[in-house]
Amino acid sequence: MKKFLFLSTLLFGVLFFSACKDEEETKDPGTLEVNFDNIAVINNVQQQLSLVTPGSTDYAYTNALGQKFNINLLRYYISAIELDGPNGEHYHDHMEATASGSKGYYLVDESIPASQLILLEDIPAGEYNKITFTVGVDSSGVVNGASGGSLDPATCHMFWNWNSGYIAVKYEGQSDVSNGGVSGAETVTGDNPHGMAYHIGGWKDIPGGVFVYNNKRLSLTFDTVVKVESKEAPELHMVFDVIKMFGSHHNIDFTGNHNVHKPADGVEVAHNLEHAFAYDHIHQ
Amino acid sequence: MARNVIALAVFLLFFSETTMACDACGCSVNGVGVGLMAVYRQNYVGMQYQYAPFRSQLEHAHGAVDYFHSFELVARLRVLRRINLQLNQPYRLNIRRHPDGDDKRSGLGDTRLVAHYVLLDQHQFKGGLRLYTEAGIGVKAPTGPFDPDIHDAHNLPENFNPGNGSWGGILQANIVLGYQTGGLTLSGNYQYNGPSTSGYRFGHQWSGKALLYNQFWPNGAISLTPYIGLTAEGIGRDEQADGKYAASTGGKGWFAAAGLNLKFNQWLLGAALSQPLSQHYSNAEVEAKARMTMNLSFIF
Incomplete structure (x- = not known):
């Protein structure tokens, strides 16, 4: 009887208190999928962007000056990604720019959902709470000569020339307050009476001239840590708010120069990029 | 008489309270867990309804709420003096209410069959304390429909x-x-989940309860038997076919529970x-609400 009592209590105890087994901790490197979600924050609510065909007069968005606008095209480079953790963990994405291909330069295109997912691999196991990245392509992506992959001038539609380098952020659309006259755009034509094109970039800094360094190196801290190791498949969700691109440090006036094709003309929008990107959440 | 009382109370207690080991993203709600215990000499068949809502805490989910309804046929039969068999056959109705549109899935759940061995059958201690103990081992069969693409194709967990x-x-x-007309019941349940044919494996589940009752x-x-407890x-965490943990799965929770059972002749009604x-469910992305x-069952 005592044996039964002991055994049954033991069995019960084992079952009642048995939590899931502790998962084995491995120290193998893991991955992190970084999602760039392009949004417009309207009345404090995140809205997914909707692109319209060139010439459309459906204006879903309003800038800080109350000017309505829409979006035909939105594309930007994210490069030189680094991750840092609270215990000294560090990771930097492999960068390469050669004729046969390029690594570490990601062209995020609102019209291509797959381009908004960046898979970082071989990240040392550990916890990370900060991401740093460049919006745009810095000198090493330009001075190495003609590059392939996401940097291929023939297919990326983001290359100016060797002096100006790559466009960091390309926006095209229209607003009723714009008087059009856009040139050199991908989707908006010169005869569109309300078209706009903001091509923002520049990797050289030559004071007094057209060449201004407009790429932005941003560091964003998470409200939690993300655990990286071989058994985990975490996702980091970042957002890019197009409303902030046109109004944060500077309120962009669409009645002014809305045909921006050289670095010096894009300084204010470039400055706004510092507030347009934000950390949103993590799936662990 | 005392024996019947305790046995019945035990039955009432266990039949009317179960916990569901689940979270709203990636875990098996099918794991209706705690073993149902029946009176040592009595059999029963009945229907149980369970309702468990979860609210998403993610800003971009805009307050989506998941409602898990379970209608379960439960039967227990004593086959030998110390052995009884228990069958659970659920029917599930899972509903998601979302501002962008609702969604639902329904169908038979997985069948469970457990055999219990009675280790101590109302053992009497000095002072009137009685102890009943049983241990069970069983199997869960994949009888319910399972769509491995439900997440990628339909954006449902x-x-x-x-x-x-x-x-x-x-x-x-x-x-x-047991002591006179009241007592304490304790139970524990562990379910090991194998991988599905698609390679996805739901996390293993455990549940337990401690309830005080009196008749x-x-x-x-x-x-009438009211009861209260924890x-x-x-x-x-679930595992994907590639061996990595599925994001936002796994979790645990503690609940305060209270209920009332009413017995009339061979019929039993409880709530x-x-x-x-x-x-902490799904990486704190969902919040379990009250369940x-x-x-209603027939004892024979």
């Missing part, structure tokens, strides 16, 4: 499937400490409520 597409093993233990007879024919549940006390259970 894997646990919206009525079944989880895999075989599982079950261990249970139940203890009842009253307001007028000879009808008895329940707990936990689920391990119970559980309120979460502390919880409700009702049951």
Whole structure:
């Protein structure tokens, strides 16, 4: 009887208190999928962007000056990604720019959902709470000569020339307050009476001239840590708010120069990029 | 008489309160966990309804709420002096209410069959304390429909499937400490989940409860048994076919539970409520709300 009592209590105890087994901790490197979600924050609510065909007069968005606008095209480079953790963990994405291909330069295109997912691999196991990245392509992506992959001038539609380098952020659309006259755009034509094109970039800094360094190196801290190791498949969700691109440090006036094709003309929008990107959440 | 009272109370207690080991993203809601215990000499068949809502905490989910309804046929039969068999056959109705549109999945859940061995059959201690203990081992069969693409194709969590597409093993233990018309029941349940044919494996589940009860007879024919206590549940993280953990799965919670059972002749009617006390489900992305259970059964 005592044996039964002991055994049954033991069995019960084992079952009642048995939590899931502790998962084995491995120290193998893991991955992190970084999602760039392009949004417009309207009345404090995140809205997914909707692109319209060139010439459309459906204006879903309003800038800080109350000017309505829409979006035909939105594309930007994210490069030189680094991750840092609270215990000294560090990771930097492999960068390469050669004729046969390029690594570490990601062209995020609102019209291509797959381009908004960046898979970082071989990240040392550990916890990370900060991401740093460049919006745009810095000198090493330009001075190495003609590059392939996401940097291929023939297919990326983001290359100016060797002096100006790559466009960091390309926006095209229209607003009723714009008087059009856009040139050199991908989707908006010169005869569109309300078209706009903001091509923002520049990797050289030559004071007094057209060449201004407009790429932005941003560091964003998470409200939690993300655990990286071989058994985990975490996702980091970042957002890019197009409303902030046109109004944060500077309120962009669409009645002014809305045909921006050289670095010096894009300084204010470039400055706004510092507030347009934000950390949103993590799936662990 | 005392024997019948305790046995019946035990039965009432266990039948009317179960916990569901689940979270709203990636875990098997099918793991209706705690073993149902029956009177040592009595058999029963009945229907149990369970309702468990979860609210998404993610800003971009805009307050989506998941409602898990379960209609379960439960039967228990004593086959040998110390062995009884228990069958659970659920039917699940899972509903998601979302500002962008609702969605739902329904169908038979996975069948569970557990064999219990009675270790201590109302062992009497000095002072009138009685102890009943049984341990069970069983199997869960993948009888319910399971769509491995429910997440990628339909943007629903894997646990919206009525079944989880895999075989599982079950261990249970139940203890009842009785004293006169009342007592304490303790139970534990562990379910091991194998991988489905698509390679997705739901996290293993455990649950437990501790409930105090007492039985009253307001007028000879009808008895009332109120009870109160604590329940707990936990689920391990799901694993994808590639061996990596599925994001936002797993979780645990502690609940305060209270209920009332009414017995008239061979019929039993019960209802119970559980309120979460502390919880961490799906990486804190979902919040479990209060749950409700009702049951009607026939004892023979």
